[in-house]
Amino acid sequence: MDAIAxxxxxxxxxxxxxxCTNECPFCIRNKSRKFNQKYDLWLEKEPTAEEVISAIGDxxxxxxxxxxxxxxxxxxxxxxxxxxxxxxxxxxTLPIRLDTxxxxxxxxxxxxxPELKNLIDFISISLNAQxxxxxxxxxxxxxxxxxxxxxxxxxxxxKQYLPTVEATVVDLPIVDKEACxxxxxxxxxxxxxxPYYEVEYVR
Numbered sequence: 001m002d003a004i005a006x007x008x009x010x011x012x013x014x015x016x017x018x019x020c021t022n023e024c025p026f027c028i029r030n031k032s033r034k035f036n037q038k039y040d041l042w043l044e045k046e047p048t049a050e051e052v053i054s055a056i057g058d059x060x061x062x063x064x065x066x067x068x069x070x071x072x073x074x075x076x077x078x079x080x081x082x083x084x085x086x087x088x089x090x091x092x093t094l095p096i097r098l099d100t101x102x103x104x105x106x107x108x109x110x111x112x113x114p115e116l117k118n119l120i121d122f123i124s125i126s127l128n129a130q131x132x133x134x135x136x137x138x139x140x141x142x143x144x145x146x147x148x149x150x151x152x153x154x155x156x157x158x159k160q161y162l163p164t165v166e167a168t169v170v171d172l173p174i175v176d177k178e179a180c181x182x183x184x185x186x187x188x189x190x191x192x193x194x195p196y197y198e199v200e201y202v203r
Contacts, residue, residue, distance in 0.1 A: 004047045004055035012062040014052055014083070015041050015069025016076045021103045023140040026170055026196060041070040049082035059087060064095040074104035077112055084119035097122040102151035106143050117161040124192070125155050127167040130179035138174065155187050166190040
């Protein structure tokens, strides 16, 4: 059975698509169709906003709600906006986070960040590399050479609309973590190193 909502610690994660604009070989979706050997995150069909809201149940049991699954959430921008709006109306103070690869503007051909203002409290953007060459080797984006500069611009623009912005990288030998941290600092956003994991993820 498809897992639309799944808990990790005190957070509830929302899985709304399998589609992604990257093909990162290190991604857990390429290792197992069951997340943490428990949740079936490989969707047979994409859920509607109503199905996502139903899957959430009582959101007050969690410290935050996170859009993050086996695909790139911004591909389903309307679902993000509908679900976040419903949560805002019912539980205004509940933090809502979006984990993204930063390709939303490329995918939609417009700046989507103003549409997320007052809906998303925290956006975590996968910088993933210190330069375009390493990014391409790691992420195999469908956008090719356009991808990395677009991620940088997305991070820069996110600060204008959202309260908390974080750039992240995966802890892999090819990634120069210090250089990436400097990029994040120069962009004026937080920085986090994500653990690389083979089978199980615990946040």
